Amino acid sequence: MEKVTVRFAPSPTGPLHIGGARSALFNYLEARHTGGRFIVRIEDTDLERSKREFEDEIIQSLKWLGLDWDEGIVVGGENGPYRQTERLEIYQQYVRKLLEEDQAYYCFCTEEELEKEREQQMAADGLVRYSGKCSHLSREEVQKRIAAGEKPAVRLRVPPGKQLEVHDYVRGDVRFDTDTMGDFIIVKNDGIPVYNFAVVLDDVLMGVTLVMRAEEHLSNTPRQLLIYQALGFPTPAFAHVSLILGSDHQKMSKRHGATSVMAYREMGYLPEAVFNFLALLGWSPEGEQEIMTQEEIIAQFDVNRVSKSPAVFDLNKLNYINQQHIKRLSLEEFKRRMRPYLENSEFSEDIKTLSEEKYSVLAQALKDRLVCLADVKDQARVFLRRQEPEKEAQELLAIPENQAMLKTFAEEFSAFDFQEAAEIKSFIKKFIKNHQLNAKNVYMPLRSALTGVTHGPDLPWLILFWDKQETLDRIWTALE
RNA sequence: GGCCCCUUGGUCAAGCGGUUAAGACAUCGCCCUUUCACGGCGGUAACAGCGGUUCGAAUCCGCUAGGGGUCACCA
Numbered sequence A: 001m002e003k004v005t006v007r008f009a010p011s012p013t014g015p016l017h018i019g020g021a022r023s024a025l026f027n028y029l030e031a032r033h034t035g036g037r038f039i040v041r042i043e044d045t046d047l048e049r050s051k052r053e054f055e056d057e058i059i060q061s062l063k064w065l066g067l068d069w070d071e072g073i074v075v076g077g078e079n080g081p082y083r084q085t086e087r088l089e090i091y092q093q094y095v096r097k098l099l100e101e102d103q104a105y106y107c108f109c110t111e112e113e114l115e116k117e118r119e120q121q122m123a124a125d126g127l128v129r130y131s132g133k134c135s136h137l138s139r140e141e142v143q144k145r146i147a148a149g150e151k152p153a154v155r156l157r158v159p160p161g162k163q164l165e166v167h168d169y170v171r172g173d174v175r176f177d178t179d180t181m182g183d184f185i186i187v188k189n190d191g192i193p194v195y196n197f198a199v200v201l202d203d204v205l206m207g208v209t210l211v212m213r214a215e216e217h218l219s220n221t222p223r224q225l226l227i228y229q230a231l232g233f234p235t236p237a238f239a240h241v242s243l244i245l246g247s248d249h250q251k252m253s254k255r256h257g258a259t260s261v262m263a264y265r266e267m268g269y270l271p272e273a274v275f276n277f278l279a280l281l282g283w284s285p286e287g288e289q290e291i292m293t294q295e296e297i298i299a300q301f302d303v304n305r306v307s308k309s310p311a312v313f314d315l316n317k318l319n320y321i322n323q324q325h326i327k328r329l330s331l332e333e334f335k336r337r338m339r340p341y342l343e344n345s346e347f348s349e350d351i352k353t354l355s356e357e358k359y360s361v362l363a364q365a366l367k368d369r370l371v372c373l374a375d376v377k378d379q380a381r382v383f384l385r386r387q388e389p390e391k392e393a394q395e396l397l398a399i400p401e402n403q404a405m406l407k408t409f410a411e412e413f414s415a416f417d418f419q420e421a422a423e424i425k426s427f428i429k430k431f432i433k434n435h436q437l438n439a440k441n442v443y444m445p446l447r448s449a450l451t452g453v454t455h456g457p458d459l460p461w462l463i464l465f466w467d468k469q470e471t472l473d474r475i476w477t478a479l480e
Numbered sequence B: 001g002g003c004c005c006c007u008u009g010g011u012c013a014a015g016c017g018g019u020u021a022a023g024a025c026a027u028c029g030c031c032c033u034u035u036c037a038c039g040g041c042g043g044u045a046a047c048a049g050c051g052g053u054u055c056g057a058a059u060c061c062g063c064u065a066g067g068g069g070u071c072a073c074c075a
Helices: A018-034 A052-065 A088-100 A111-124 A139-147 A195-205 A215-231 A261-266 A271-279 A294-300 A315-328 A331-343 A348-353 A356-369 A373-379 A391-398 A400-414 A421-434 A439-451 A459-479
Strands: A005-008 A037-040 A104-107 A153-156 A163-168 A172-177 A184-187 A210-214 A237-241
Touching: A005 A018, A005 A210, A018 A037, A018 A052, A018 A210, A018 A237, A018 A261, A018 A271, A018 A294, A052 A261, A052 A271, A088 A104, A088 A153, A088 A184, A088 A195, A088 A215, A153 A215, A163 A215, A163 A237, A172 A215, A184 A195, A195 A215, A210 A215, A215 A237, A261 A271, A271 A294, A271 A315, A315 A356, A331 A348, A331 A356, A331 A373, A356 A373, A356 A459, A391 A400, A391 A439, A400 A421, A400 A439, A400 A459, A421 A439, A421 A459, A439 A459
Parallel strands: A005 A037, A210 A237
Antiparallel strands: A104 A153, A153 A184, A163 A172
């Protein structure tokens, strides 16, 4: 595969959502795989909805995911600026050219007029396109109306009866007929170019060779093709990636649950897991390995293996992938990543005063049990708090034999010194053997006495965490 | 409604004219185990339908059905 120049061009009208992140990711992967260039630029021509804080959040999200870019917003580059509102003069030159060549014309129609026209067409034959009302205004008339203070938009003349072909890496060749579209607006009456026009110019001027984006843009592509042609620019290759759907097979939206990348961070998903999961949504590697590092995915990624059909976002799978990535973390790394989730919980104070050793014990006990890092909030409770025994635990503690066993255990345990979980495990084992008991009849009452519940992390870890005194104290308390 | 795209198990998906139609998640069962997890083993489960083309179709073509996208002075 030859080197590509690709780009991700979000509009800062909201947080980066899963779908956008996947588009960004695929572009990034293709660039890194081929040794090409990845550009990130901001499409903020919608003045009403664009917000700087969204731009910041999007950038943060991309970075969190582990993406970086060679050129664009934040990092700069020779083809800047990288915010469309800062490129207005550039666009103007080309609009002027198109106007002079009569490939485009001024349109004075009002939104109300156009709205009405569309409604009528929809009711009639369903063929919605601009009537061409302003396409033959004389130069004089145009001058007069502009002088009178009217603010026109600019439309591109669409040649009738022309076939347009989009060569698409994932769809194959898709054909469109210009007869199904009318002259469309390229500059709004406030002088700001419309997305379709600005993207083309940006892509050309920045040397983009492959336009990879969501499938919803496929039907926009013929319009963009027309702009490339009018301007005399060569067209890039395209790749329209299918959408990500919710469980009801509708385009994923808020009502399907969390949609923003940041929300997944807050829930305790690892960036490398989200990276891995998103890569697998619409793309599959050649081998059977699914849990992969960023490097492994880059090495294998290929646009030609991108799927045509839309994919349903499956939280179960994300959970699994996240769990796998947590398991693969080194203990030190895990400790580092888990910390903020604990510090932002009700255990904030406990964690701050906890010794490094204790924190390490906690981490080892929990590491392979978590689906999400945020789960530590629940899982840590048993270590850090005491709770009233639940029903099942109470029942176990009410049995006389269990009480007697616990008393003996406490006595022997008070004479036992330990430093590692393994030592505690063998101590319990020996205890069971010496008293000719069966394991379950020791462990379950002991667990009940110590934690008040009948399931949870391995007992030796809990005991090691508490140390001798706290452990004994818990047993005696339970026996009362 | 016009145009365009899509259709392999519940989900992600491999497959690119000849396969017992992979694998993963989920689910179910068994094993491991003090418990819950983890891990191991195994089971259930799919080519939307109909017509072609072909010695042979999940794979190629057509139609039908279903789903989706888009028809903005949003991107």
